[in-house]
Amino acid sequence: MKKTIIVIFSFLICSCAPKFNYTSLQSSMATGNCPGSIEILKNSKAAYGNKAQLLHLLDSGMIQFQCNNPQTASKFFTDADELAQSLWTTSVTKEAASYITNDLVIPYKGEDYERALINLFSAFSYIKLGEYEEAMADCRRLDTVLTEYNSKYETKNVYKEDALGRYISGLLSESEKEYSEAYIYYYEAYKAFQSYNESYGTVTPLCLFEDILRVASPADKRREALSIIPNAKAIKYISHKAAKKMGKVVLIHMSGKAPVKIENKFTVATATGPISIAFPAYTTSPPSCHFSKLILKSDANTIEQNAVLFEDINGIAVKDLDDRKVRITAKAIARAVAKQAIVHASSKEVEKRYGAMAGLAAKIAGNIAASALEKADTRSWRTLPGEIYIARAFVPEGNYQVMVEDCYGNQKAVDSITVKSGESKFVFHDTIY
Numbered sequence: 358m359k360k361t362i363i364v365i366f367s368f369l370i371c372s373c374a375p376k377f378n379y380t381s382l383q384s385s386m387a388t389g390n391c392p393g394s395i396e397i398l399k400n401s402k403a404a405y406g407n408k409a410q411l412l413h414l415l416d417s418g419m420i421q422f423q424c425n426n427p428q429t430a431s432k433f434f435t436d437a438d439e440l441a442q443s444l445w446t447t448s449v450t451k452e453a454a455s456y457i458t459n460d461l462v463i464p465y466k467g468e469d470y471e472r473a474l475i476n477l478f479s480a481f482s483y484i485k486l487g488e489y490e491e492a493m494a495d496c497r498r499l500d501t502v503l504t505e506y507n508s509k510y511e512t513k514n515v516y517k518e519d520a521l522g523r524y525i526s527g528l529l530s531e532s533e534k535e536y537s538e539a540y541i542y543y544y545e546a547y548k549a550f551q552s553y554n555e556s557y558g559t560v561t562p563l564c565l566f567e568d569i570l571r572v573a574s575p576a577d578k579r580r581e582a583l584s585i586i587p588n589a590k591a592i593k594y595i596s597h598k599a600a601k602k603m604g605k606v607v608l609i610h611m612s613g614k615a616p617v618k619i620e621n622k623f624t625v626a627t628a629t630g631p632i633s634i635a636f637p638a639y640t641t642s643p644p645s646c647h648f649s650k651l652i653l654k655s656d657a658n659t660i661e662q663n664a665v666l667f668e669d670i671n672g673i674a675v676k677d678l679d680d681r682k683v684r685i686t687a688k689a690i691a692r693a694v695a696k697q698a699i700v701h702a703s704s705k706e707v708e709k710r711y712g713a714m715a716g717l718a719a720k721i722a723g724n725i726a727a728s729a730l731e732k733a734d735t736r737s738w739r740t741l742p743g744e745i746y747i748a749r750a751f752v753p754e755g756n757y758q759v760m761v762e763d764c765y766g767n768q769k770a771v772d773s774i775t776v777k778s779g780e781s782k783f784v785f786h787d788t789i790y
Contacts, residue, residue: 376406377401377412377413382398382416382420383614386423386790387790391420391424395424398413398420407464408461408463410440411440411444411464411465411466414434415433415738415740416738416739416740417433418433418475419478419740420740422478423787423789425485427481427482427483427485428482428486430482431479431482431483431486434476435479438475438498441467441475444464444465444466444467445506461732461734461736465736468678468737468738469503469506469507469677470674474670476498477499477521477522480492480493480495480496481785483495484783485783489532489533492525493530496526496529500518500522504517510681514677514680514681515676515677516556516673518545519549520546520549520552521667521747523545524542526538526542527540527543527546527568528605528781529781532605532780532781536572536597537576537577539568539572540572540573543568543572544569547565547566547569550562556672556676557676558672559668562665562666562667562747563592566586566589566592567592567594568749569582570582570589570592570594571594571595571596572597574596574597595751599751601778603751603752603778603779604751604753604754604776604777605749605750605751605776605780605782606749606750606752606774606781606783607748607781607782607784608649608662608749608785608786609783609785610649610664610788611744611745611786611788612647612649612743612745612746612789613642613671613744614642614644614739614742615674615739615741615742616639616641616737616743617641617642617735617737618638618639618640618733618735618737619639619640619735620635620638620732621636621637622635622731633731634731635731635732636682636733637734639678641674641743643743646763646764646765646788647764648663649746649748649761649763649764650662650748651664652759652762652768653750653752653758653760655755655758657753658752658753660750660752661750664746664748665748667745668745669744670745671744740789754776756773756774757773757775758773759773759774759784763788769786772784
């Protein structure tokens with residue numbers, strides 16, 4: 358019995374969630390203290406624990422990205438992608454341990470959408486660096502990752518294509534004058550948005566229809582484009598011929614905080630004693646402002662373009678977790694049954710050796726320990742934004758002050774850029790904190 362108690366407490370110690378203080382990091386970022394935020398993460402690797410090092414890499418990459426250190430961010434995202442891939446093939450021994458305790462004894466390998474977004478934000482880092490070929494490689498990697506993961510499931514997840522990743526691929530291809538490729542990527546983004554609309558309520562942005570129609574001409578796909586886009590002839594857009602004489606500015610606006618996992622836990626009575634089952638759920642805090650406007654000011658022009666929602670990470674996260682709820686619940690039930698069997702067998706052994714009262718005491722202690730061990734895996738990538746908006750504007754060649762306006766009419770200067778004809782410029786802005 359003494360050995361059993363020691364084992365129980367050892368499991369309790371090693372099966373706890375990470376102790377990293379996100380409140381401190383978020384407060385630091387909210388005040389614009391990038392050096393302090395980076396230092397917090399440097400000094401907090403141990404707080405994540407050995408089983409959540411992927412999250413340390415992801416948070417470090419995101420903070421470096423937001424603090425305009427794209428080279429360092431890219432390194433963190435590359436390391437995170439490699440670790441996530443290796444963890445995807447978790448050892449049988451570690452999986453078996455989770456059936457006795459909980460999923461916190463397994464190194465966190467990320468939700469499917471989190472692993473895919475590693476590649477999206479890695480692509481963003483390369484875009485900041487002006488390395489568009491590397492960014493394209495990450496977008497392709499994103500698609501490969503989702504295809505690979507979904508192929509392993511009998512019941513497929515809704516999130517099997519990333520519309521924003523496809524759209525970014527189209528923008529990059531068009532900027533490199535690869536119009537046939539751009540047309541394919543824009544079309545694939547359109548198809549992905551049909552699923553987004555059905556699953557998350559994210560409607561297909563009008564600018565995507567305009568982009569498809571614009572590149573359809575040089576891609577020799579105009580007849581096809583007119584046939585697939587609803588009311589195509591009524592859509593007004595800048596022609597390919599006119600666009601070549603102008604520059605393009607793309608705003609990528611990251612808004613609001615990522616969803617946070619919480620634990621749902623309930624206990625049911627059985628003939629052999631109570632069984633506790635715990636499983637994770639997401640709680641979301643949608644941003645108060647669901648609008649932003651790109652404003653480009655030059656000596657001669659002021660050009661404005663509303664940003665539209667391209668990626669509802671809150672919605673994707675909730676649905677992605679819901680898609681695997683059956684798998685999570687089945688594992689939780691199997692784990693509860695396994696622990697109940699161990700408690701029952703142990704208490705019977707104690708009863709044989711020390712009598713009925715000792716056996717009852719062992720059973721009560723075992724049930725308490727089993728309930729304490731039952732914890733949901735509430736680890737998640739909490740430095741992600743909750744939503745990503747895009748605004749795309751064509752402008753005459755020149756120098757521009759880039760402003761972003763929120764839904765309260767407040768304007769903020771975010772960059773100064775020089776745009777040449779036929780050139781694409783990307784501007785990043787975040788209101789996460």
